[in-house]
Amino acid sequence: MLNLWSTHQFWVGFLTALGIDPRRIAFSSATSEEQARQFGKGRGTVDCCYPVKCISGHYGELLMREKHRKIDLLLSPMIYSLPSCLNGHVAASLACPRVMAAPENIKAGFLKEKDVFAEHAIRYAAPLVSLADPPIVPQQLYQGLKNVIPALTLDETRSAVREGYTALEIFNARVRRRSREVLERCAREDKPCLMVLARPYHMDPGIGHEIEVELRAYGYPVLWAQYLPADADLLQWVFGEDLRAGHVRSPFDIADVWPSSYSANTNEILWGAKFAARVPWIAGVIRLASYECGMDQPTYTPVQQIVERSGTLFFSFQDLDSTKPAGALKIRIETIAYYLEKHSSAIIEAKKAACLPDCPLIRDTRRESASVSAPGTPREARDPDSIRRAWRATQGA
Numbered sequence: 001m002l003n004l005w006s007t008h009q010f011w012v013g014f015l016t017a018l019g020i021d022p023r024r025i026a027f028s029s030a031t032s033e034e035q036a037r038q039f040g041k042g043r044g045t046v047d048c049c050y051p052v053k054c055i056s057g058h059y060g061e062l063l064m065r066e067k068h069r070k071i072d073l074l075l076s077p078m079i080y081s082l083p084s085c086l087n088g089h090v091a092a093s094l095a096c097p098r099v100m101a102a103p104e105n106i107k108a109g110f111l112k113e114k115d116v117f118a119e120h121a122i123r124y125a126a127p128l129v130s131l132a133d134p135p136i137v138p139q140q141l142y143q144g145l146k147n148v149i150p151a152l153t154l155d156e157t158r159s160a161v162r163e164g165y166t167a168l169e170i171f172n173a174r175v176r177r178r179s180r181e182v183l184e185r186c187a188r189e190d191k192p193c194l195m196v197l198a199r200p201y202h203m204d205p206g207i208g209h210e211i212e213v214e215l216r217a218y219g220y221p222v223l224w225a226q227y228l229p230a231d232a233d234l235l236q237w238v239f240g241e242d243l244r245a246g247h248v249r250s251p252f253d254i255a256d257v258w259p260s261s262y263s264a265n266t267n268e269i270l271w272g273a274k275f276a277a278r279v280p281w282i283a284g285v286i287r288l289a290s291y292e293c294g295m296d297q298p299t300y301t302p303v304q305q306i307v308e309r310s311g312t313l314f315f316s317f318q319d320l321d322s323t324k325p326a327g328a329l330k331i332r333i334e335t336i337a338y339y340l341e342k343h344s345s346a347i348i349e350a351k352k353a354a355c356l357p358d359c360p361l362i363r364d365t366r367r368e369s370a371s372v373s374a375p376g377t378p379r380e381a382r383d384p385d386s387i388r389r390a391w392r393a394t395q396g397a
């Protein structure tokens with residue numbers, strides 16, 4: 001749920017390194033109405049955000065699993081800040097405060113009549129963790145987990161945290177590489193693709209309502225802004241003009257469009273909008289936001305302007321909540337597909353005319369990616385292959 005959508009591999013790597021068999025790590029299933037009805041009913045607390053309210057169903061599902069699938073520890077970290085490829089280029093990478101505080105808030109719903117955790121003999125841990133600030137993470141996790149993981153030491157926590165970051169880097173590098181392959185194919189064939197600008201939790205089918213999945217069924221590849229390729233050659237091509245003109249200090253700089261760059265997900269949405277505006281084969285952008293999201297509202301106009309001024313099609317679903325109006329969504333998706341079919345060739349040609357020559361997506365499709373990672377990442381972890389080697393070494397494989 002929520003921030004776990006972009007950090008799950010850190011937690012799997014971290015817990016595995018602590019000696020927990022990965023087969024004994026269980027995630028709740030995707031958000032659904034049935035999950036909320038069956039497990040979250042009557043557990044609601046005061047939060048007004050639909051994505052946060054959904055957590056009651058996730059907690060209930062994990063607490064009330066059948067005997068043979070029972071868990072003994074529910075880990076629900078309060079993630080204060082997030083890893084991001086923009087770290088070091090933006091003011092901060094903080095999580096939405098509602099999302100960050102949600103674990104304690106939702107827990108209250110399972111304590112108000114009786115202690116459901118005690119009833120099912122399940123321990124609960126919600127360590128506060130600043131994932132954008134690796135040096136302090138071991139101490140935070142040690143303090144937050146030492147009472148629920150017997151005999152845990154700071155040293156083993158430190159080494160498990162390192163492996164958690166490595167696992168996350170491997171996963172991110174792999175998905176970014178897939179995104180690059182999608183772009184290379186589109187560039188080679190001069191075909192359009194779409195970009196989703198949303199929060200990672202909109203990948204949850206019960207929160208994002210699978211809008212992008214419906215569009216893929218029309219044959220349009222879909223990229224998510226969180227997993228764009230961050231290779232130096234590509235970023236130099238995409239943002240080269242801006243760098244030369246002095247509008248930005250690095251390809252990851254968003255100060256030209258968003259000076260108060262404190263929120264990780266917001267920063268990535270703005271960066272994704274800039275990227276989409278400059279890459280010819282991204283012919284359309286789909287903006288998703290949850291109903292009355294206080295974090296997203298200030299970004300609606302800048303994001304739309306950045307995208308539309310480049311000639312890229314922009315479609316937005318800004319009021320997503322529990323309801324999935326299947327009929328209305330179908331009509332809108334048909335409309336998007338119609339516009340893409342009618343206009344994408346002209347959009348691609350117009351955007352190409354404004355680009356620098358020698359696009360690396362076409363020039364060398366077999367190149368080894370020179371991945372650019374956030375500052376503070378260990379040097380050996382920046383190249384996906386060396387990350388993989390390090391990871392295998394830790395797994396004895």
Ligand code: SF4
Nearest residue numbers: 049096098290293294
């Ligand atoms: S809807 Fe917006 S304010 Fe609410 S939890 Fe999500 S990001 Fe935060």
